[in-house]
Amino acid sequence: MTGKSAVPRTILLLAPLLLFLGLAYVVPFLGVIRWSVTLPEPGLGQYRAVLTDPLVQSVFIRTLRICLIVTAAALVMAYAIAYVWVRGTPTQRMLAEFCILVPFWISVLTRAFGWLALLSNRGLINTWLQAAGIISEPLALARNEFGVIVGMTHFLIPFAVFPIASAMRSIDERVLLAARGMGASRSRIFWSVFVPLTYGGLIGAALIVFVFALGFFVTPAILGGGRSVMVAELVYLRIFQSPDWGLGAAISVVLVIFIGILLALMRRFIKPAHLVG
Amino acid sequence: MPQGIQLGDAKAAEIKAVSIGKTFGAFRALKDLSLDIGRGEFLTLLGPSGSGKTTFLMILAGFTAPSEGRLMMDGKDITDVPAEDRSYGMVFQGYALFPHLNVEQNIAFPLKVRGRSSADIKRRVGEMIERVGLVGHEKKLPTKLSGGQQQRVALARALAFEPSVLLLDEPFSALDKNLREMMQEEVKRLHQETGTTFVFVTHDQSEALALSSRVAIFNHGELLQVGRPQDVYERPANRFVAEFLGEINLLPLGALRLDGDKAAGQFEDRTIVLSQTGPQIGPNAVAAVRPEHMTIAATQQNPDHNAIACRIEDATYLGAVTKYHLKTRTGTSIAVSMPTAATTGFAHRSDVWVSWPTEQGFLLPQQG
Numbered sequence: 001m002t003g004k005s006a007v008p009r010t011i012l013l014l015a016p017l018l019l020f021l022g023l024a025y026v027v028p029f030l031g032v033i034r035w036s037v038t039l040p041e042p043g044l045g046q047y048r049a050v051l052t053d054p055l056v057q058s059v060f061i062r063t064l065r066i067c068l069i070v071t072a073a074a075l076v077m078a079y080a081i082a083y084v085w086v087r088g089t090p091t092q093r094m095l096a097e098f099c100i101l102v103p104f105w106i107s108v109l110t111r112a113f114g115w116l117a118l119l120s121n122r123g124l125i126n127t128w129l130q131a132a133g134i135i136s137e138p139l140a141l142a143r144n145e146f147g148v149i150v151g152m153t154h155f156l157i158p159f160a161v162f163p164i165a166s167a168m169r170s171i172d173e174r175v176l177l178a179a180r181g182m183g184a185s186r187s188r189i190f191w192s193v194f195v196p197l198t199y200g201g202l203i204g205a206a207l208i209v210f211v212f213a214l215g216f217f218v219t220p221a222i223l224g225g226g227r228s229v230m231v232a233e234l235v236y237l238r239i240f241q242s243p244d245w246g247l248g249a250a251i252s253v254v255l256v257i258f259i260g261i262l263l264a265l266m267r268r269f270i271k272p273a274h275l276v277g
Numbered sequence: 278m279p280q281g282i283q284l285g286d287a288k289a290a291e292i293k294a295v296s297i298g299k300t301f302g303a304f305r306a307l308k309d310l311s312l313d314i315g316r317g318e319f320l321t322l323l324g325p326s327g328s329g330k331t332t333f334l335m336i337l338a339g340f341t342a343p344s345e346g347r348l349m350m351d352g353k354d355i356t357d358v359p360a361e362d363r364s365y366g367m368v369f370q371g372y373a374l375f376p377h378l379n380v381e382q383n384i385a386f387p388l389k390v391r392g393r394s395s396a397d398i399k400r401r402v403g404e405m406i407e408r409v410g411l412v413g414h415e416k417k418l419p420t421k422l423s424g425g426q427q428q429r430v431a432l433a434r435a436l437a438f439e440p441s442v443l444l445l446d447e448p449f450s451a452l453d454k455n456l457r458e459m460m461q462e463e464v465k466r467l468h469q470e471t472g473t474t475f476v477f478v479t480h481d482q483s484e485a486l487a488l489s490s491r492v493a494i495f496n497h498g499e500l501l502q503v504g505r506p507q508d509v510y511e512r513p514a515n516r517f518v519a520e521f522l523g524e525i526n527l528l529p530l531g532a533l534r535l536d537g538d539k540a541a542g543q544f545e546d547r548t549i550v551l552s553q554t555g556p557q558i559g560p561n562a563v564a565a566v567r568p569e570h571m572t573i574a575a576t577q578q579n580p581d582h583n584a585i586a587c588r589i590e591d592a593t594y595l596g597a598v599t600k601y602h603l604k605t606r607t608g609t610s611i612a613v614s615m616p617t618a619a620t621t622g623f624a625h626r627s628d629v630w631v632s633w634p635t636e637q638g639f640l641l642p643q644q645g
């Protein structure tokens with residue numbers, strides 16, 4: 001193949017995907033944009049509402065808070081798993097790989113209900129703790145923000161593991177040996193050589209987790225029990241459970257713009273190849 | 278060396294390897310290797326790829342534990358001392374600079390590890406940067422430096438904390454010829470200035486000969502010979518060493534007679550006389566003569582020199598020297614390199630005499 005025909009060929013290969021995305025996402029979303037500026041009457045009134053309505057505000061703030069906590073928690077745990085996966089003994093590596101891949105085979109719904117079974121008032125943890133006499137009243141582990149954070153973190157850890165592990169794998173072993181040869185202790189090598197060399201992977205992982213977390217719907221809906229509503233659930237409630245389509249549409253548009261900005265940032269900071277490991 | 282000096286803080290250390298062996302599974306990478314490395318000396322480990330040079334260097338550094346044998350430094354057994362406590366300077370193949378730290382920070386790293394004061398670090402880093410000629414590049418990241426500059430950072434970083442031993446693993450293998458020669462000069466100068474013990478790995482024989490106070494030649498995990506460059510080059514212990522250190526002509530000798538420090542034997546219809554200070558040799562031996570020790574002339578000149586009749590097959594002009602390929606009457610190949618200025622443009626296929634002084638050749642066993 002010559003260089004000339006390479007571009008049309010790429011487009012041809014991508015065409016089915018582009019067509020699908022166009023029909024399934026872009027066209028309907030144009031409709032959503034139209035609702036946001038026409039319902040119930042033409043104008044930017046709904047956007048004003050997004051910026052002023054205390055309920056919408058509180059949901060946005062809660063979403064940001066949950067996403068930040070989930071991102072931080074997922075990064076810390078993913079870092080530990082990635083470390084074992086990349087630098088552990090063969091058995092440890094296998095175990096880590098198992099822990100990373102198995103969640104992928106289980107649907108998000110199943111996992112959310114799984115956590116509910118563990119965390120709810122009559123769930124396993126509370127019943128055990130009560131049976132053991134450690135607590136008398138059940139702890140509020142689910143149907144609140146805590147439950148949402150646990151469920152989302154669990155779901156998102158594998159997505160953070162890949163970019164981090166990829167960064168760890170590309171570290172030159174000799175650089176670590178060099179640090180050792182200069183008399184550096186293990187913890188010094190880890191904190192002042194190993195970790196800084198994985199910053200790229202950490203930033204990538206943080207952006208992926210954060211962007212995914214922003215649009216979460218199923219997990220907060222189940223584990224939040226309606227008391228910890230996040231943006232995606234708010235859009236759902238506005239559109240399906242109230243006649244307030246315009247506001248729901250405006251919230252969606254704001255969310256999409258916000259995610260677009262984050263994705264643009266992500267492209268600046270990391271190469272796509274690093275995201276898949 | 279005064280008593281009580283801390284490990285790794287002496288200006289130059291003396292290392293003694295005693296019967297070091299290393300096996301990887303069933304593979305013996307090093308076999309019964311004993312070697313004394315003198316205080317402040319520049320020792321080169323020379324050998325073909327896979328001969329165990331890096332393995333030995335890693336054992337010296339403490340990154341790899343030997344399977345057998347002991348390692349002594351200044352009379353103390355350091356076999357079980359981990360690398361971070363030996364704290365030798367090390368320049369890795371491919372430099373192994375910290376990619377996230379700039380030139381200054383790279384050089385400062387070992388000093389920070391040692392808990393030096395920031396004023397002290399600043400002074401020492403400035404000194405090292407000047408010494409290796411990197412002034413003006415202090416704030417650059419390694420990826421923004423050329424290969425030669427990265428090499429200089431690696432050297433400065435390894436020498437910054439004044440290690441008692443500096444280990445260098447093929448530090449110049451990625452550099453082009455000019456840069457390589459420049460860096461060789463620089464390393465030689467650094468060695469003289471610091472007085473530190475240098476152990477340098479290379480598979481380039483001319484580099485080894487040019488730099489070292491002594492050369493240790495490795496093959497298949499065995500130490501074949503250690504000696505000053507002149508010794509190993511002119512009096513190699515065996516054929517491998519002779520051939521590895523440079524091109525050499527081998528003339529099978531018949532009717533060998535040993536007579537004190539002289540040996541004489543028959544090659545074609547000529548008697549070849551050699552000074553014989555090398556190892557004991559059996560009845561079958563070859564005369565070994567370096568191409569640059571031979572000269573070509575139209576007639577037989579000095580009757581005290583060895584001379585054989587040859588025919589010129591080919592000449593290669595290499596600038597300062599010209600290299601001739603010749604054949605003896607019975608078809609043995611001979612190579613001679615002569616200063617181009619000394620050649621008078623011998624004609625192709627002309628019959629000439631190749632001669633060399635008796636003290637320039639040496640005997641080697643026929644086999645091995």
Ligand SMILES: Nc1ncnc2c1ncn2[C@@H]1O[C@H](COP(=O)(O)OP(=O)(O)OP(=O)(O)O)[C@@H](O)[C@H]1O
Binds near residue numbers: 325
């Ligand atoms: N960790 C290891 N496991 C198994 N075999 C090894 C290991 N390290 C080295 N070897 C083997 O030991 C032998 C010597 O290796 P070494 O790296 O010391 O050679 P070298 O002389 O440095 O060669 P080069 O000039 O190519 O760097 C090689 O055959 C190599 O394959």
Ligand SMILES: [Mg+2]
Binds near residue numbers: 330332446
């Ligand atoms: Mg090597």
